[in-house]
Amino acid sequence: FRKKILLLCLRISAMTSAYLEGAREEDKSLKKRPSLLQDTHPKGLTYSAAPPTPLLSSLTTKVYIGTLRTMAVFMAGAVSATATTMGMRSMCGPHRSASLSSSRKVLFAFAQRDASLRTPRRRAMATTSASTGESTDTTAETTSTTSLAKKIVVVGGGNSAGYFARAVVAAGRGADLCIVAGENVLPYERPALSKAFLHKESPARLPGFHTSVGGGGERQTQEWYDANGVEVMLSTRVTGADLANKTLTTDTGAHITYDKLVVATGCSALKLPAAMGGALPGVHYVRDNADALALYDAMGSAKKAVVIGGGYIGLECAASLATWGLNPNVVLMEPHTMARLWTPEIAAKYEAVYESKGTVFHRATKVVKIVEKDGKACGVEIEGGVVLEADIVVVGVGAGVPTAPFDILDTTPEKFPGGIKVDATFAASGSGVEPQSVYAIGDIAAFPLSSDGDKLVRMEHVAHARASATHAAAAVMDSANAAAYQYLPFFYSRVFEHGGSERKVSWVFYGLQGGNEVVVVGDFAPKLGAFWVDGGKVVGLMLESGSNEENAAVAAAAAAQPSVDVAALKACATVEEALALVASA
Numbered sequence: 155f156r157k158k159i160l161l162l163c164l165r166i167s168a169m170t171s172a173y174l175e176g177a178r179e180e181d182k183s184l185k186k187r188p189s190l191l192q193d194t195h196p197k198g199l200t201y202s203a204a205p206p207t208p209l210l211s212s213l214t215t216k217v218y219i220g221t222l223r224t225m226a227v228f229m230a231g232a233v234s235a236t237a238t239t240m241g242m243r244s245m246c247g248p249h250r251s252a253s254l255s256s257s258r259k260v261l262f263a264f265a266q267r268d269a270s271l272r273t274p275r276r277r278a279m280a281t282t283s284a285s286t287g288e289s290t291d292t293t294a295e296t297t298s299t300t301s302l303a304k305k306i307v308v309v310g311g312g313n314s315a316g317y318f319a320r321a322v323v324a325a326g327r328g329a330d331l332c333i334v335a336g337e338n339v340l341p342y343e344r345p346a347l348s349k350a351f352l353h354k355e356s357p358a359r360l361p362g363f364h365t366s367v368g369g370g371g372e373r374q375t376q377e378w379y380d381a382n383g384v385e386v387m388l389s390t391r392v393t394g395a396d397l398a399n400k401t402l403t404t405d406t407g408a409h410i411t412y413d414k415l416v417v418a419t420g421c422s423a424l425k426l427p428a429a430m431g432g433a434l435p436g437v438h439y440v441r442d443n444a445d446a447l448a449l450y451d452a453m454g455s456a457k458k459a460v461v462i463g464g465g466y467i468g469l470e471c472a473a474s475l476a477t478w479g480l481n482p483n484v485v486l487m488e489p490h491t492m493a494r495l496w497t498p499e500i501a502a503k504y505e506a507v508y509e510s511k512g513t514v515f516h517r518a519t520k521v522v523k524i525v526e527k528d529g530k531a532c533g534v535e536i537e538g539g540v541v542l543e544a545d546i547v548v549v550g551v552g553a554g555v556p557t558a559p560f561d562i563l564d565t566t567p568e569k570f571p572g573g574i575k576v577d578a579t580f581a582a583s584g585s586g587v588e589p590q591s592v593y594a595i596g597d598i599a600a601f602p603l604s605s606d607g608d609k610l611v612r613m614e615h616v617a618h619a620r621a622s623a624t625h626a627a628a629a630v631m632d633s634a635n636a637a638a639y640q641y642l643p644f645f646y647s648r649v650f651e652h653g654g655s656e657r658k659v660s661w662v663f664y665g666l667q668g669g670n671e672v673v674v675v676g677d678f679a680p681k682l683g684a685f686w687v688d689g690g691k692v693v694g695l696m697l698e699s700g701s702n703e704e705n706a707a708v709a710a711a712a713a714a715q716p717s718v719d720v721a722a723l724k725a726c727a728t729v730e731e732a733l734a735l736v737a738s739a
Contacts, residue, residue, distance in 0.1 A: 300408040304332035304385060306630060307402065307410055309392050310418030311335020313344050313619035314596030316365025316374055318416060319384055321627035329383030332412075334404065338389045339443050340376065343368035345616050347446040348467050352474035353652050357450065360443065369620050395559045398586040414630045417560055417574060417582070417594040418623070421553035421614060426462075431524025436531030437547045440467055449548065453478055456545035460484075460534045462521055464491035466647060467550030469504075472513055473649035473659075475546070481512035483542045485534065489518050495645070495667060500696075503678045507650070507657060516542075553614060555598055563592065566600040571612040573600040578608075578638035580626035590633045595622040604640055605713075606666055617644040642713050662705050665694035665712030673720065676729040683729040685736065691715045692736055697729070704733060711736045 306322065308315045308331065315333050319341070322331050335341070343363045350358035364373050372378060379386050387404070394403035402410040423439040426432025438449045453459075453475065461472045464486035475482040484491075490501035505515055516536060525533040525541055533543045555572040557565055563584040564575045574594040576582050580601065582592045596619040602608035621641055629636035648660040657680070669688030676682040678698065686694030693715050695708045716739035726732035 300406070301411070302332065302385070302408060303411045305330035305413045306332070306416065307412040307414070308333045308416040308418050309402070310420060310596070311337050311339075311341050311386075311388070312418065312420045312596065313341065313365060313368075313616055314418040314420070314623040316341030317369065317371075317620045317623035318418065318595065318627050319374065319379070320366045320371055321624045322631070323382045323384065325627075325631055327631060328379075331383075332385035332387065332410065334387045334390050334392055334402070334410070336389070336391045337442055337444070340374065340379070340386060340388070341365045342443065343616065344442075344619075347443065348440050348470035348474075349648060350651070351446045352450055352453070352471065354453075354474075354478055355653055366620075368616065393559060395562070397560070397562055397584065397592060398588075400588075400591065413591070415592045416626065416630065417563075417592065417598060418596050419556070420597040420619075421555055423467075423549075424552045424554050426521070426524065426549055426551075430521070431526055431531060432549070434524055434526055434531040435529065436545065437524055437549060439549050440471060449546070452546050453480070456480055458544050459546040459548065460542050460544040461548045461550065462486075462534065463550035463552070464488060464493070464515075465550055465552065466492075468548070469508075470647060470649055471548045471550060472508065473511075475548070476508065476511040476513050477650065477652050477655070479512070480546070481514070482548075483514045483516060483534075483544070484508075485516045485519050485521055485536055485542070487518065487520060491515070495663065495696075497672050497674070497684075499674050500672075500682070500684055503682060504659065507659060510657075511650070553597070555612070557598070560592075562587065563594070566610055571600050571610060573598045573612045575600050575610065578602055578604070579629040579633070579636040580622060580639065581629065581633075581636075590629075593626050593630060595619070595626045601639060601641075603643070604638065605642060605715075606668075613641070613643060615643075615645055642709065644709070659698070661696060661698040662700065662708065663694065663696040664709045665692075665715070667694055669693055671720065673723050673732075675723070675726050675732040681729040683732050685718075685723060685732065687718070687720055687723075690717050690720065692718055692739075695736070697733075700729075704729075707733055707737055 306327075308318055311333060315335065319328070319331060319333060322328060333341070339360055341364065342360055343365060345368070346358045346363045361373060361375055364375060365371070367373050376386075390408075391405045392402050392410075393405050396402075397415070400412050400415070402412070402415070404410065421441075423441040423445075425439060426437070431437065436452070438445065438452065440446055440449060449471070456478075457480070459475045459480040459482040461468050461475065461482050461484045464484060468484060468486070469491060472482045472484050486493075490496065490498050491505055492501060496504070509515070520537045522535040522537055524531050524547055525535055531544065531547050533541045534547055535541045555568075557563065557574055560574065563582045566572060566575050574582050576594050576599045578601065579590075580593045580595050580599055581590050582594050583589070584592070597612065597614045599622060600610045600612050601622070603611045618641060622639065625637075625639050642664055643666065645663045646661060648658070651658050651660070661682075665686065666688075667686060669686040671687045673685045673687060674682070675685070676698070680699040682696075682698040684696040685692050692711060695712050697704060697708045700708065711733075716736060718736055718739045723732060723735060726735060
């Protein structure tokens with residue numbers, strides 16, 4: 155009996171060692187595959203099914219294996235101690251040596267058998283090379299082209315991609331999906347980059363804000379994608395697209411075929427020309443995780459800062475710079491901040507908050523160039539010859555909508571609104587493109603806005619990124635029953651939310667910005683309401699520092715577009731009174 159116990163313990167230890175060794179080798183192989191795409195990709199492999207999950211990528215697996223080994227050692231120790239206490243002499247001398255020798259032979263044979271059982275699973279993923287006809291192991295380096303076939307391929311790794319994956323997984327079709335992402339991190343909630351990410355204390359960091367936490371869903375980590383069979387190719391860019399033959403080419407030389415393609419590449423930050431100094435070290439653009447990390451690191455040693463642009467990115471970054479004590483100079487070409495949305499009256503109230511925290515605005519001013527010293531930015535020259543000193547220059551002057559390599563798709567005129575033209579289900583079209591085989595979602599999609607007479611618009615906002623992804627996913631999986639997209643435009647911003655802030659700013663906007671009049675109500679202490687009126691109807695509403703219930707009432711009013719007595723609206727003394735008037739209309 156004691157021999158059996160000891161043999162069992164040693165066998166468990168050997169099984170664990172064999173498992174670990176096999177798993178390590180398999181993980182080395184997997185890291186080279188496009189299924190995980192850490193940094194490198196193999197060539198010459200054709201995958202007919204989703205690659206297996208890395209065995210050592212799971213913390214649960216590691217803990218489980220460690221526990222087995224510990225149990226084995228503990229049990230062996232216990233048996234040894236029992237043997238000594240009971241005076242079992244048969245375990246001593248030549249008998250002990252022979253017994254252990256026999257055990258080791260059995261264990262070695264078992265370990266070999268375990269490894270042989272594992273080997274076919276590893277090699278099942280290796281198939282014949284298309285170019286050489288030779289069988290290729292996943293661990294071998296080759297020079298041929300990798301191929302991958304998936305039913306649904308998403309190009310882009312931002313908010314939309316994450317929420318699209320969420321919808322596909324919810325429908326039980328995660329194994330049909332592949333995401334090709336240019337960044338080296340999984341899809342995440344991009345708005346955090348210019349908000350909590352830049353807080354001096356306890357800044358937001360990944361994996362804390364992977365999608366879909368911002369929309370009330372799970373945090374989609376690598377384990378989540380693996381568990382649901384979703385292929386994610388990070389640090390990979392699509393460089394060629396043969397949409398007629400449903401084939402993509404990546405910068406790694408891989409070829410990806412699909413049944414349905416979803417373009418979710420979003421926008422790119424507009425940059426100042428290199429001739430103006432826009433590419434100098436010290437000049438920052440905030441579009442992705444790496445951009446925000448670089449800016450945050452620079453803020454730690456900076457003494458002075460300049461922000462170019464008075465829109466969302468400019469104001470949110472300026473707020474963080476102000477809380478760090480950098481007293482930023484904000485340069486804007488327009489006469490006031492947020493000129494595409496706010497009236498001068500609204501902007502003045504917000505600008506006063508910034509100025510109270512050390513921010514200086516340079517309105518209706520053009521940038522001449524970024525001043526260089528010792529190979530990096532040291533200031534910004536504005537018209538009139540004035541130089542604003544700076545260790546950090548943040549540029550937030552809008553976004554571009556690059557459509558390459560999908561230029562064969564129908565687009566809209568640049569800036570009006572730009573992007574890939576889609577229908578109400580987000581299906582794109584183009585010469586030689588099979589109907590309902592290509593879709594575009596998020597910032598890059600120019601879609602018909604039903605609440606504005608089906609006018610083609612683009613919405614550069616996270617709410618639309620999430621909603622369009624969910625809507626398009628339903629259409630991709632069941633195009634015969636696809637419904638038309640119904641969307642209520644929504645924008646928001648939150649600044650000065652750091653710990654200890656005495657004045658937090660948080661506003662929402664719902665609806666349309668059109669109309670012939672904007673009625674502003676409230677004293678901004680802290681509430682402020684604004685109502686966009688078109689022909690006697692309220693078509694858009696903005697609310698500062700509202701409760702959840704008040705924000706919901708604003709959204710409902712924007713959707714209903716009620717007719718109101720404009721004179722009565724102007725006479726309202728408080729935001730609450732104005733909201734009640736609109737709700738009763």
